[in-house]
Amino acid sequence: MTAEVLWPLLGQATLETLWMVLPAALVAQLLGTALGVLLTLWRPGGLRPNRAAFQLLDAAVNIGRSVPFIILLVLLIPVTRLLTGTSIGSTAAIVPLAVAAIPFVARLVDGALQEVPAGVVEAARAMGATTAQTVFKVLLPEARPAVIHAFTVMLVSLIGSSAMAGAIGGGGLGDLAIRYGYQRFDTGVMVATVVVLLLLVQGMQWAGDRASAWTDHR
Template sequence: MIDWDRIAPALWQATLETTYMVGVSMVLAVLLGIPLGVLLLLTAPDGLTPRRVVHQVLGAFVNVGRSVPFIVLLVLVAPVTRLVTGTTIGSTATIVPLTIAAVPFFARLVEASLREVAPGKVEAARSMGASTGQIVRVVLLPEARPGLVAAATVTLVALISYSAMAGAIGGGGLGDFAIRHGYQRFDTGVTVAVVVVLLVMVQMLQSAGDRLARRLAHR
């Protein structure tokens, strides 16, 4: 039997840590990923301001960032994490690799969402003399809002998964809690409880994101 009087407060604290890590990382991913996604679109060969070298460099960065497994990335960026936070363990330290993983992932989804905007609307804005910046602000981003919300939702779910993996090296949150209180103590009930909490978080976020995306699409 699970000693809920002992486990419940610690489980709640781990849930708050996961929420903190994922929330801050997602905010940073949006702030950095949207401009990066816009640049990927604009500098593409068929973009509004083609820049082959710039596009290749940005594309390489995004592809490398998306291809490295997160558990490996945790180790690779440990020096950067220590430089920024002064440590490589704990929930605050985990924000660094989470953000590094999320930015290229989200940026590529942003680029894909922007490509879904009808070319005719972009051409109409250009024919009216709109600058590239105006087209991005007035046409591309507003028209792509449903796709951007869906992209943010997918990224959030991925971040929850990544944050759980970070528990393997003392990253804090639900993953760390499951390892210390479940796996290492051979307590399957605790592990199942963590899985249930993670499933609830994912379902709530996915449902909320889907509803918002549908509402924006129908406006």
């Protein structure tokens, strides 16, 4: 494939990949953070311990993380079609990408909140802070660098998953690599796709690391 043909295809595929990854990441971060906070609150010794609720949510998060993404793509086809009107294309891929990332984010956020020094939380409670105030003014601000790092890790993971989604009609760089590289035995397309994926990953990792370091005032 000539460069004149390849570059427009790479540009379009990159935009499709970003369209899949960024909305899915935002949805997953929002819902995953909420679940991570609940895990922290409900766990034994938490601010609002609830053993039954914690065990149920903990099991659900573990199950969600255990389902292979390729299987999740198939399982969620009815839901994807209901929400987007189709089960193929970049927009449709947002749904399984977000669902796959939610339990991953929940576990990372829960771990980040567990790292907040107990003394800081106890001091806030001693001054009369409510549970909501403790979460939003103490736990989340103190864990902000770790939460940003978790968001970065999730973004990088979603890029890899989006390539897998492209292999079954999701569009993006994975679709380009399969259709024009693998199926047509064009090594140049495969190499170019891998290079773009590496640049995306490195760029997002660099930005995430910088943001995490900037918010870390310890």
